[in-house]
Amino acid sequence: MALDLRKQQVLEAIVECHIETAEPVSSRSIARKYNLGVSPATIRNEMADLEEIGLIRQPHTSAGRVPSQKGYRYYVDKLMKKAELTPREERLIRAIFAKRVKVLADIIQCTLKAVTQLTDYLVFLSGPYFENDVLKKIKIIQLMPGKALLVIMAETGWVHSKAMDLSSDITVDDLAYIELVLNRYFQGLTFKQITRTVLKDVYNELTRYRKTINHILEIMEVVLQEEMKENLYLGGTNRILKQPEYSDIEEVRNLMNFIEKEENLRMILQDADPYRVTVKIGEEIKSEQASKYSAITAVYNVGGNIMGVLGLLGPMRMDYARAMTVVEHMTNVLSEALSEDKFY
Known part of the structure; x- marks a missing residue:
């Protein structure tokens, strides 16, 4: 037109x-x-x-x-003309990310806090897709004879540890060797890339430890299946209610009913374009309940692998230029924090 x-x-x-x-x-x-x-x-x-x-x-x-x-x-x-963050807003983001947080949950909370303070909309964020996360290191620490602690670390800062039983004849030197071989084959791969071909090579090199290797891989599989139940984080619920549209109690009720169902927010996040900020307006969200809302989403990534999506939900009368700038900027900050262990 x-x-x-x-x-x-x-x-x-x-x-x-x-x-x-x-x-x-x-x-x-x-x-x-x-x-x-x-x-x-x-x-x-x-x-x-x-x-x-x-x-x-x-x-x-x-x-x-x-x-x-x-x-x-x-x-x-x-x-629409592109909006810019003010120097004061950039200082705010740096202040929130000032601590060198090492735990993934802290990085996510910093992101939610920053976006919440920059907008008056609902903020929602899908936690990292762990199948795309890169394995940083596996450590196997003997706790006592017949017992060890398996520690799995990812490049994003995600860490999981699990106690495991060992054969009574496994020594500290054996564990060190198993750890060395596993890291040689797995380090730098995404969890999705740890395929049967790689596992076959591991088995060939660690034939005499097959029972222990099976146990380690079972633990890794269970942990990843649990973590793949992608977490959804929310922020800004109180701030969105400041919008004039929600002075009507019926509109508040409709909004709360919509965001209470996680599948509604997941549907919006899944529709994000992997290459640019996505804007969905009203009926474009493909939910009758959301016909009066708009959503803005963008992916964050590590090493080119999509790790999750950041989104904003607000009334159709949304300040699109500002909201798009905030989402784009914060996904860049989040990607850099996860990629380089360098926080703002």
Whole structure:
């Protein structure tokens, strides 16, 4: 759909004014606030044309107009200007990530806290996809004869330890050798890449320890199956309720019903484009319950492997430029923190 310059200016003014005020926008307010060089009557004519093609609509009997879903989409795709974080906001992010946190859960909480303080929307984040995580090291520590501690460490900082029984004839030197061989074959691979071919080579080299190796691999499989139940983290529930749309108790109830069902948020995250920030507006979310909402998502990754998705959910009257900048920036921060052990 092609709009001439004046219609684009009027639509941009309506969207940005409505985002700012949450009120219907009149031709007079556009003429006062935006220097378009035309009269309110001319702006009214342009608004009538925009309404006819479905980019704006008249809510109830109001004299003003608000953007439609189609209008928001046109704005995001063709008119919106990129927003920038302020120096103060960048300092805030650095302050939140100032501690050199070593635990994955802390990194995730830092991310949620930063995004929550930068926006008034619901923040949701899928925990890392562990099948794409890279194995950093396996350690096997003897606790006592016949007992050892298996420690599995990933590049993202995820660590899992599990006590295991050993054959009585396994010595500390045996454990050191098993650890050396396992790290030689597994180190630097994603958990998904630890295939039967690799395991066959391990078995060939550690034939006399086959029972112990089987036990270690069983533990790894169980741990990974548990962790693959991808965690979902939420933040900002109280902040989204500050939006004017949720002064109506029925709208609050609808929102709470929607976010209480994890599958709704997972559906939005699964729809994220792996290469760019994704914006879904209203019915594009493909849920009748979400027809009044918008969602913005982006993936975070380590070494090119997608580890999870960060998302924002808010009313359709969302500040798209700012929200997209925050999501893009924070997924970059999260990716770098997980990749380089370097935190802001």
